[in-house]
Amino acid sequence: MSLQAAGRRSLVDDAIDQLRSQLTAGTWPIGARIPSESVIAERLRVGRNTVREAIRVLVHAGMLESRQGDGTYVRSTTDPGDLVRRIEHADLRDIFEMRRALDVEAARLAAHRRTADDLGRIRAALVRRAAADGSADTPEPHDFDRGEPAEGELDDLVEQDVAFHTAIALASHNSAMVATYRWFSDSLWRAIRTVLDDGTLPDASHALHVALADAIEAGDPDAAERAVREILEPAVVALDALLYDPTESDSGRSHSTEHDA
Structure with missing residues (x-):
């Protein structure tokens, strides 16, 4: 693959696209120094x-790394934008399975590593979640099918639920996990809101969230994992059932997603 003269659509955009193509194709391997600005410009x-502007964009995206006085090096051959697009088009089951994996590990690590400040943050988030959940005083989940929810009620509950689980991720003291969880939050927010807005899918009771916080405070990773699974498993099972196709062969599952849409 060779670099071609840039078109007139946008010189910077064309340069970004061509450099990104070179990177994802592996023309310059990870750790290699790319040609100088003057060579690429020619x-x-x-x-x-x-x-220079195209390189700056790709540095910001995490694909390149500029070293002052030494040149620009390849940091990643994976386009993060492609990953974002794939997650944005993932189906609900994929999102919830990913959320379960993140939440389980975050809860286990939090039970081992939580500090007094972490517990304070988790408890404060739990209080805000309770205030947003009209069924917080009962063992039953919030049922939004019982009448029309007040303006903003659903959004508030989703926001406080994500904040609670993010507080647990912070208590894991794993910087990569925290960064991933925060980056994943937009897709997570939309997924949770869809589940709550759809009467066919179950929501988890606030009591289970209390049990999760208690397990983390007690330093019990197994109990914390059980609580996470109890919170998320019903939705995953329900989504699996909704996607079940009895006409398919051995797998009996429809594996089609919106990834390739």
């Missing part, structure tokens, strides 16, 4: 400022 037939 091949693309654009100015060095255009190349």
Whole structure:
């Protein structure tokens, strides 16, 4: 694959696209230094400022790394934008399975590593979640089918639920997990809201969230994992049933998603 002269759509955009293509194709392996700005500018037939801006964008995206006085090096050959698009188009079951994996590990680590400050943050988030959940005083989940929810009620509950689980991720003291959880929050927010807004899918009771906080405070990772699974498993099972296709062969599952849409 060779670099081609940039078109007129947008010189910077074209330069970004071509450099990204070179990176994802493996033309320059991870750790390699890419050609100088002047060399790339000559091949693309654009100015060095255009190349510099394109490189800046790809550095920000995490694909390149600029080292002052030494050049620009390949940091990743994976386009994070493609990953974002795939997650945005993932179906609900995929989102909840991913959420379960993240929440289980975050809860187990939090039970081992939580500090007094972490517990305070988790308990405060739990109080806010209770205030947003009209069924917090009962063992039953919030049933939004019982009448029309007040304006903003559903959004508030989803926001406080995500904040509670994010507080647990913070208590894991795993920076990669915290970054992933925060980045995943938008898809997670939409998934939780869809579940709550759909009367065919179960929500978890606030009592189970209290049990999760208690297990973390007690330093019991097994109990914390059980609580997470009790919170999320009913929705995963329900989604699995909704996607079940009895006409399919051995797998009996429809594995089609919106990924390739």
